[in-house]
Amino acid sequence: MSDFLRGALSGTPADREAKKQQLMEGVRNQVALQSAQTLINKITDNCFEKCVTKPGTSLGGSEERCLGQCMERYMEAFTVVSRAYTNRIAKERQSQLLNTGGVALH
Amino acid sequence: MSAQTDEALEKELASFLEQETAKSQVQSSIHTLTDMCWKKCVTGSIGARFARSEEGCLVNCVDRFLDSSLFIIQKVEEARKQAGGQ
Numbered sequence: 001m002s003d004f005l006r007g008a009l010s011g012t013p014a015d016r017e018a019k020k021q022q023l024m025e026g027v028r029n030q031v032a033l034q035s036a037q038t039l040i041n042k043i044t045d046n047c048f049e050k051c052v053t054k055p056g057t058s059l060g061g062s063e064e065r066c067l068g069q070c071m072e073r074y075m076e077a078f079t080v081v082s083r084a085y086t087n088r089i090a091k092e093r094q095s096q097l098l099n100t101g102g103v104a105l106h
Numbered sequence: 107m108s109a110q111t112d113e114a115l116e117k118e119l120a121s122f123l124e125q126e127t128a129k130s131q132v133q134s135s136i137h138t139l140t141d142m143c144w145k146k147c148v149t150g151s152i153g154a155r156f157a158r159s160e161e162g163c164l165v166n167c168v169d170r171f172l173d174s175s176l177f178i179i180q181k182v183e184e185a186r187k188q189a190g191g192q
Contacts, residue, residue, distance in 0.1 A: 009115065020115065027126050035133045042141050050152060070152045074144065077156075077164055081140045084168040085132075092172075 043074045143167035 008023065009016050051066035052059070059067075110118075147163035 005116065005119070006112075013110070016110065016115070020119070023119075024122055027123070031126050031130050031133070034130065035137070038134070038137045042137060046141065046144055047152075050148075066152055069154060073148065073152055073156060074140075077144050077148065078136065078140045080156075080161055080164045081143055081168055082136045084165045085136055085139060085172075088169055088172050089132075 039075070039078065043071050046074060047071060139168055139171060142171070 009019050011019070047067050047070035051063050051070055143164050146167055147160050150157070150160075
């Protein structure tokens with residue numbers, strides 16, 4: 001085991017278990033945080049592009065309304081794309097399994 | 107609680123990290139696809155709801171992108187086989 005892990009996960013078995021859970025929780029949080037940050041950046045880019053076509057001296061009411069709706073639409077698009085992507089990947093994996101398994105179903 | 111050996115712990119953490127890396131890569135692909143398909147499909151003004159056609163376009167966009175990806179891999183594979191004289 002690396003020195004880093006040996007140091008980070010030292011102590012009694014209960015200690016080690018708690019530290020392990022903490023480490024895993026930290027990694028999960030980092031992954032989620034990174035995805036959330038990417039989403040916010042993409043929303044800002046795409047909705048600024050769409051809603052603030054001629055930047056004035058301040059954001060107008062209609063621009064703010066557009067940004068609000070755009071944000072909701074973008075998150076909806078993310079959900080739609082996410083579902084389509086995972087469905088497709090599952091389908092590809094299944095057909096690959098059938099092919100490599102040498103099972104002729106058709 | 108039974109003590110976990112260093113080796114078992116290391117294995118568990120390695121497979122956990124592999125899973126999280128894979129999850130992060132899938133998320134990143136979905137972000138790229140959403141960005142790309144948003145630009146292609148959401149071309150009108152922003153409404154309170156998606157138009158039916160926009161949602162359909164997003165789904166088609168994902169599937170056609172993956173078709174394109176598979177198609178290109180197949181072409182490269184063919185070219186590689188021909189070059190190899192097999």
